[in-house]
Amino acid sequence: MQRKVPALLLAMLLATGLAWAQAEEAPLADPVEATESAEEAVIEGVEVEADAPITSAPIGDGMVPPSGIVASDWPNDAGDALLVSWEPGSETGNETFIGYSVYRRIQGEEELALVAVLELDDGTSFIDGYDPDYWVEPGVQYEYSVAAMYMNGGEVASEITAAQETAANQFYHTGKTRVLFGCVLFLGLILFYFHAAQRGLEMYLRPIAGIEAIDEAIGRATEMGKPILYVPGLSTISDVATIASITILGRVAKKVAEYGTPLLVPNRDPIVYTIAEETVKQAYMEAGRPDAFDKDSVFFLTQSQFAFVAGVNGIMMREKPATNFYLGMFWAESLILAETGSLSGAIQIAGTDAVTQLPFFITTCDYTLIGEELYAASAYLGREPKQLGSIKGQDACKGIIMAVITLGILLSLTDLIAGTETLNWLKNLITMPIVD
Amino acid sequence: MKRSVPLAIVMVGGILFMIQYFIPHQHSQTLFEYYTEWAPIVGAFALVLGVGSLTRLHSHKIKRKAKNWQYSYAVLIPLYSIPFFALVMPQSLGGGMMQTMGGDRLTMGVFDFAYMNIQVPIQATMFSLLAFYIASAAFRAFRAKSALATVLLLSAVIVMLGQVPIGELLGKWFPKVGLWILRYPNLGAKRAISLGVGFGVLATQLKIIFGVERNWLGGAGE
Numbered sequence: 134m135q136r137k138v139p140a141l142l143l144a145m146l147l148a149t150g151l152a153w154a155q156a157e158e159a160p161l162a163d164p165v166e167a168t169e170s171a172e173e174a175v176i177e178g179v180e181v182e183a184d185a186p187i188t189s190a191p192i193g194d195g196m197v198p199p200s201g202i203v204a205s206d207w208p209n210d211a212g213d214a215l216l217v218s219w220e221p222g223s224e225t226g227n228e229t230f231i232g233y234s235v236y237r238r239i240q241g242e243e244e245l246a247l248v249a250v251l252e253l254d255d256g257t258s259f260i261d262g263y264d265p266d267y268w269v270e271p272g273v274q275y276e277y278s279v280a281a282m283y284m285n286g287g288e289v290a291s292e293i294t295a296a297q298e299t300a301a302n303q304f305y306h307t308g309k310t311r312v313l314f315g316c317v318l319f320l321g322l323i324l325f326y327f328h329a330a331q332r333g334l335e336m337y338l339r340p341i342a343g344i345e346a347i348d349e350a351i352g353r354a355t356e357m358g359k360p361i362l363y364v365p366g367l368s369t370i371s372d373v374a375t376i377a378s379i380t381i382l383g384r385v386a387k388k389v390a391e392y393g394t395p396l397l398v399p400n401r402d403p404i405v406y407t408i409a410e411e412t413v414k415q416a417y418m419e420a421g422r423p424d425a426f427d428k429d430s431v432f433f434l435t436q437s438q439f440a441f442v443a444g445v446n447g448i449m450m451r452e453k454p455a456t457n458f459y460l461g462m463f464w465a466e467s468l469i470l471a472e473t474g475s476l477s478g479a480i481q482i483a484g485t486d487a488v489t490q491l492p493f494f495i496t497t498c499d500y501t502l503i504g505e506e507l508y509a510a511s512a513y514l515g516r517e518p519k520q521l522g523s524i525k526g527q528d529a530c531k532g533i534i535m536a537v538i539t540l541g542i543l544l545s546l547t548d549l550i551a552g553t554e555t556l557n558w559l560k561n562l563i564t565m566p567i568v569d
Numbered sequence: 570m571k572r573s574v575p576l577a578i579v580m581v582g583g584i585l586f587m588i589q590y591f592i593p594h595q596h597s598q599t600l601f602e603y604y605t606e607w608a609p610i611v612g613a614f615a616l617v618l619g620v621g622s623l624t625r626l627h628s629h630k631i632k633r634k635a636k637n638w639q640y641s642y643a644v645l646i647p648l649y650s651i652p653f654f655a656l657v658m659p660q661s662l663g664g665g666m667m668q669t670m671g672g673d674r675l676t677m678g679v680f681d682f683a684y685m686n687i688q689v690p691i692q693a694t695m696f697s698l699l700a701f702y703i704a705s706a707a708f709r710a711f712r713a714k715s716a717l718a719t720v721l722l723l724s725a726v727i728v729m730l731g732q733v734p735i736g737e738l739l740g741k742w743f744p745k746v747g748l749w750i751l752r753y754p755n756l757g758a759k760r761a762i763s764l765g766v767g768f769g770v771l772a773t774q775l776k777i778i779f780g781v782e783r784n785w786l787g788g789a790g791e
Contacts, residue, residue, distance in 0.1 A: 211595040271595065302594045309591050316587075323772055327781070370785070371608070373770045376777065380784040403619030404612060410622075412784055432626045433619035437688075439695035451637055465699060472702040486766040488759050496710040504762040508769030511782070519781045527768040534764060 197222035198289045199233065199257070199279045204296030207260055209309075212271025212302035214262035217279075221257055222289065224281035232282050235259060237267070240274040240295060250282075262300065271300045308568050318533070323526030330522030338524060343482055343500035344513045347381075347458075350480050351388050354455035360395035361385070362454040364445060364470065365409055366461020366485070367401045367438060373508070374486045375405055378461035379412055380511040381484075385458065386416035390425060397448060398431040401441045406433040442466040446473040459483040459498070460507060463490045471497035484510065576780050583778035623648065647683070655680035724750055 199219045207214035224230040232252045236245035248267040262269035280290035354361045365378040389396045400406035410431040417426035434444045457474040467490040474481045475497050483494035484502025494501045512520035627641035658664025667681040713719040730736030731747020776782035
């Protein structure tokens, strides 16, 4: 058996090599011989009807090349793409036809460059400029030729045709109009509630257990004389969840400063570390206790994900903090952190917008801020009118989305029950892709 | 000045890049590319501050002979010795970083040895703890203490049995019902959370752009 396998592999290699050599020689043969060799070389697995015209190319007579090449500007781009399309020639229905080669040159140049090879299923058009090796420059006049390719390697090429348009820069992406409409609507609503809140409009916010428990958690740590651990997520400052976490850190640090409770803030990202340190320092100043701020309370640990987890877990087991906050962006480490915190006996408050990590936090923590509650926490803690207004604005946006979803469900049900498609136009309006 | 300049930069930058999303023009794309290239450079400089923080924290611990101060040596010695071996020490003395040719290792110094034989196994160990923690978390979550917890337990059992071959042996409907739970109730809830997160992100960004939210500047909302 051990000897048979290499022998079999060697035989397969030899057979492949011979077949390849035959295929390489075929285009060099004269048209008549090539036709015969193409018939012989009808590749295994490709069914050819007995009377199908098997021709090799280039043969000249009787073969009609692709024609009607149209090269127009591809819309909504930085002037770096052209849409090239053509009419097929006599290759359609020919069993040895395998696809198209598209050639291009700048007007005035001699040599054509092969910019694309399309298979049968790719159709009779392609977008030129997406290949980084053959980019399209805006305003440059190109010329195209399309050749039908055959199994024996021969090609029947069209005439060289100048592109009808040059690639042009666009100032507005028309496919994003619906996004623009949505943005304007939602921005308008949020700004409206900002101003309404400033004018003194009373706003009710439903109580969120996780946020209301923050004071209780800080108080518990103070009574026990143990530190509070605050992990502002593992992401960078460009993540909005991290910014939301830093905002909550400011509020927590202010209360911690007032109560004189020790605070530990380990960081994974150096930029987040510098901002967190400044935030905590400022909070201590605002609480009127700048002298109580310990520079070592906010520190950088490591950028390595699991090394960070190991470090924080070590702190939990050694320092035994009374309260753990995990607010921000978390990945696979969420459960390792929260389970260790649970083992250490700390009260735990978590919050993240990472949907996949939420179940782990809900299972292991005492309170969890789910998704948007993380963003709302800062407004809840501060109770500033503009902050509250932004939450009302979000609620209004969600109200609109809920209404649209309900409408979509009703329309689908109506059609399903009545067996009609009368309201399809409205359903399509709701379910159409947001960016074309 | 300390606050107004960063606020102005954020406001101008925020509005500019909001508009940039709708402009496919070459200049607009170039501006965006410049920005994305600059951002990591700032991060690289901040790393120096991070290493400084770590050094200060642990040197203070050693100096004050704080609790468990010996561990601080375990942080500081590799923190400086590993880059020293990788970047300063000559290759003849075990320095430098691994060089390969066609998949074969040509040289392997102290840095690579420490990375491959200490850091990688330790990280793998930390990650593998997750399996045990998932089991303990599942045990806690699936205790049928209330009606809702019972529904959760039943759903979890169906989904889990639907994912393994024995589930299909027990009942042909297990994979189908499991998939239905994942595709409809579960996906619906996930999308609802994502929708809320989307609006939360939008509102937070607006608050930052218009200067309503200023804590990221290092203040506490004042």
